[in-house]
Amino acid sequence: MTDITFYGGVGVIGGNKILLENQGTSIFLDFGKNFGREKVYYDDPYLTPRKHEHLLDIGLLPEMPGLYKNDKEPPVDAVLLSHPHLDHWGYTCFLDNDIPLYCGEGTRKMILNYEYSSGTGPSKEYYLANMTKSDGYQVYKDFRSFRTGDVFDIGSLEVEPVHVDHSIPGAYGFIIRTPSETIVYTGDFRLHGPEAHMSEEFIDKAAEAEPDVMISEGTNMVGATPSSEREVKEKTSAIIGDTGGLVVVSFSARDIDRLRTMYESSIENDRKFVISIKQAFLLQSLRDDPSLDIFDIRDDHVLVFRKEKDRASAWEDRVLREVDVKNGREINEIKDEVVLAASYYDMNELMEIDPGSDSVFISSQSEFFDEEGEIRHEKLLNWCDHYGMPQYQVHASGHVMPAQLRSAVKEIDPSILIPVHTEKPGLYKKYMSDIPSEIQLPSLDEKIEL
Ligand SMILES: [Zn+2]
Ligand SMILES: [Zn+2]
Incomplete structure (x- = not known):
């Protein structure tokens, strides 16, 4: 019993x-x-x-x-x-x-x-x-x-x-x-x-x-939306191809399939993929897992973005030992050559990056809920409005x-x-x-x- x-x-x-x-x-x-x-x-x-x-x-x-x-x-x-x-x-x-x-x-x-x-x-x-x-x-x-x-x-x-x-x-x-x-x-x-x-x-x-x-x-x-990861890649790649300015993509930080999709879509369009230092730390710790086919943070197609601050924490140190990070001003200078992975929490930093005209925001996560409790959809839309970036929704459910x-x-x-x-x-x-x-x-x- x-x-x-x-x-x-x-x-x-x-x-x-x-x-x-x-x-x-x-x-x-x-x-x-x-x-x-x-x-x-x-x-x-x-x-x-x-x-x-x-x-x-x-x-x-x-x-x-x-x-x-x-x-x-x-x-x-x-x-x-x-x-x-x-x-x-x-x-x-x-x-x-x-x-x-x-x-x-x-x-x-x-x-x-x-x-x-x-x-x-x-x-x-x-x-x-x-x-x-x-x-x-x-x-x-x-x-x-x-x-x-x-x-x-x-x-x-x-x-x-x-x-x-x-x-x-x-x-x-x-x-x-x-x-x-x-x-x-x-x-x-x-x-x-x-x-x-x-x-x-x-x-x-x-x-x-x-x-x-x-x-x-x-x-x-x-609200089931039938779509595969392959479709997400095709759609994202097309949007990047049509865009002359900055492309910002937002997705669940630990969705490794989506991370790979965004990396591949960037490369298809001859752009570098800019990830956050947290994502870089995650990739670093999953590197030796043979079951995960994922790119390396030392790859030439990858840049790591870090908010300006004085001191690095212990985990940031581990990443800084392997890669040079870019700040907002540096990303601004190459904004038409990159795809930037950014979440709601990075919106302040976008001021320095200054997206400008012909830039877009691709939201690649559920509009309804997120299993990590990190969706701030309405506020994200307000930021898109502020920066003049149209917002695309491209997602495949988990x-x-x-x-x-x-x-x-x-x-x-x-x-x-x-x-x-x-x-x-x-x-x-x-x-x-x-x-x-x-x-x-x-x-x-x-x-x-x-
Ligand atoms: Zn769950
Ligand atoms: Zn789950």
Whole structure:
């Protein structure tokens, strides 16, 4: 007998925290930050939750004695992380350091890289890892990484991670076997991405496992825009070709597929690709991963932009050792020869770069939400207005399209289907209502007993 409790990720996109309990073994599937519900109370960076007690009090963290920092005797055996988007791991900082975090090797690298270069978030006692000029890298959490093909036991559970394609590297779905049931968790995935074969492999293995339960994402029930990464490249390349001035592209900083697409579109148009120093640091730490086909920051086609400031932090030093960075004035002098990757947070610096006439802004991320909580679409449009840059929208989603999800569910054919990570669970249920699986809509904090 297994109990499944849903904390977050129900009726909202992201913030998954799914507790599985079987014969004395307890694990969480993801332990994500819930941006939507957090924003009801908080306004980052002016008011942020500084301690786990703050989030406990407003019901954003599960009430479980022992789970959090400085508590004794953790009540769970492990947390499995599906992928490195903040809405899946962002609240792990509050957990007791003794609780092991299982994740793909790519996820571990991306989480640590994020920690080293972020400097925001709750107070220092909650750091997952830290990097200083004197001590180098320090990791405080018990990360245990796996690769596809690994199968491992946690108490009474057998866990089989299988890679899936998503808008960030290192994403996995899980097949979990208890002595009496088989449970499949999709995490976030898509079937139209460059590595669709990985998601297909997951679907095949999940179907073979003949699961009792499938916990499925359902992000794209509204506003699904069918488009592939190849189409993004073609469209972006054409826009760059038609533009005489500066081209600014904005996309999720850790979407490596999009980063590669923008790099290739720049080269096709004989322009250099200017990335931020944070993106350069990320590429540097993923460099030795053989599964990622990504350009090197020392490549002649790449320039690194850094805001003017006096002192470099420890992680910036690592990049500065390898590349020369450009400031706004230097980019201004070559603005018709580059494509600049910039986010909302770089808009002040654009004043110095001074886009001028015949310059455009390409927004290459969802208009609706971002799994890293970094969309400021309306404000971005105000800046485009100010700088006189028309705004193009060119994007391919990180999430599976509705019809493809239906086919996947039919193929996997679980006895019980539970949608999470969707704003429209009712729509999901009606859309799938003719398939043989029994569809259960969980409520927040509710326990489903198998
Ligand atoms: Zn997500
Ligand atoms: Zn995701």
